[in-house]
């Protein structure tokens with residue numbers, strides 16, 4: 343043994359380095375077959391992959407300016423972090439924004455601001471801003487609900503978020519009198535930490551799923567009866583980041599506990615189908631809303647991202663005819679977040695919030711039924727001036743997802759889909775989520791909500807109003823970018839495509855000229 347060790351010790355260090363590099367070069371050229379760059383430029387090719395992998399962090403920390411990044415720029419993130427920590431969230435010397443740039447929002451202040459009378463709730467609680475409408479009152483539900491906070495936690499499931507993050511959020515909403523939307527993953531023990539809950543389900547019916555993958559009304563009724571923290575029920579039709587896509591929770595995130603809560607298998611990707619089994623058209627959806635409201639007594643709403651309006655028109659018509667309908671509608675913008683979505687969907691499918699919401703609101707306004715619905719907006723609205731704009735357009739409440747994540751420490755690493763979230767929020771990795779100090783983070787979420795409400799109410803008062811529900815469309819100005827500047831392709835390019843004959847995908851599948859072979863081979 344000793345002669346071998348002596349021999350190895352006699353070899354100079356650089357010979358080891360050269361040897362290792364030689365092995366890497368050998369592997370690059372002769373063994374690996376998947377990277378052309380490494381093959382053509384052995385060893386140095388790796389630098390390219392490494393530089394590419396650290397590029398986002400380099401740009402975020404050193405290159406991007408304060409207003410440059412998306413989805414949330416440094417100033418926006420900084421405002422949330424400082425507000426959540428109750429630190430100084432002011433800026434000195436005046437705005438650093440080009441306030442002439444397009445889409446910039448102006449709130450028109452009143453000559454004399456609203457004066458808070460003595461004994462007014464805002465004299466006692468500077469952040470008291472509840473929802474001005476009551477969910478379920480019009481439809482005479484047995485248990486109507488008025489959200490005590492106009493800002494609330496948007497749908498994010500236990501599964502896409504860690505147990506620690508969900509628990510911190512629920513404890514946070516309890517402290518801030520807000521509600522916590524469960525997202526699609528069912529009601530977990532971490533949602534039952536004292537906060538009001540909006541139970542949300544999508545096409546996977548997780549937590550209220552029958553053995554054939556449909557919605558079980560019995561399970562839903564039992565869930566509501568067993569959990570008085572549930573104040574309302576939301577049926578997800580779509581979300582801004584991936585409308586009509588369904589969802590994928592990567593197998594890497596499916597622990598035993600999540601599998602039990604959702605009623606699925608450990609370690610296997612979980613797919614929520616693109617469409618619902620429990621209804622297939624608008625009138626069946628309306629029936630389901632009534633059924634759920636009847637058995638649970640709770641307000642029932644729907645969540646959707648907006649694109650085409652014809653089915654929404656149909657829904658509004660049925661509401662007029664029957665006098666019934668959803669108690670609330672949550673409108674998500676195309677800029678909305680997700681745990682995982684293909685970029686083609688996240689970037690292109692569904693309208694941005696301002697366009698989608700304004701179109702949808704008119705559908706109900708022209709039928710004079712907006713008063714029957716609590717409108718909820720989500721899509722980067724967790725900033726007081728943007729919220730003022732949303733209120734002016736007709737929302738009654740704001741839901742926030744990523745802003746809530748940032749308040750408990752999200753650093754916008756944008757790797758929610760990998761289970762490697764460095765902040766322990768969008769991961770099921772125990773080590774990473776153990777870093778979350780739940781009492782501290784719940785304080786932070788609560789403080790962000792309180793600061794948000796305090797600033798929004800201050801803006802409201804500056805505009806001469808008492809409550810943000812009083813904002814009108816005339817109170818907010820936006821530089822140029824109105825709906826008239828976005829046009830459909832027909833108007834832009836001056837022609838209509840000639841219709842392509844199409845008799846169904848089966849015809850294409852069976853076609854003798856079908857190229858490729860993967861599809862046809864797998865069917866054999």
Ligand SMILES: Cc1cc2nc3c(=O)[nH]c(=O)nc-3n(C[C@H](O)[C@H](O)[C@H](O)COP(=O)(O)O)c2cc1C
Nearest residue numbers: 496497498525526678679680681721722742743744
């Ligand atoms: C990690 C994550 C998980 C989400 N899960 C759901 C979900 O289960 N159901 C849903 O309707 N929306 C889901 N969303 C979308 C949010 O509820 C919200 O509509 C969207 O992110 C816009 O709000 P924001 O701009 O404040 O993030 C999720 C978003 C994120 C970031």
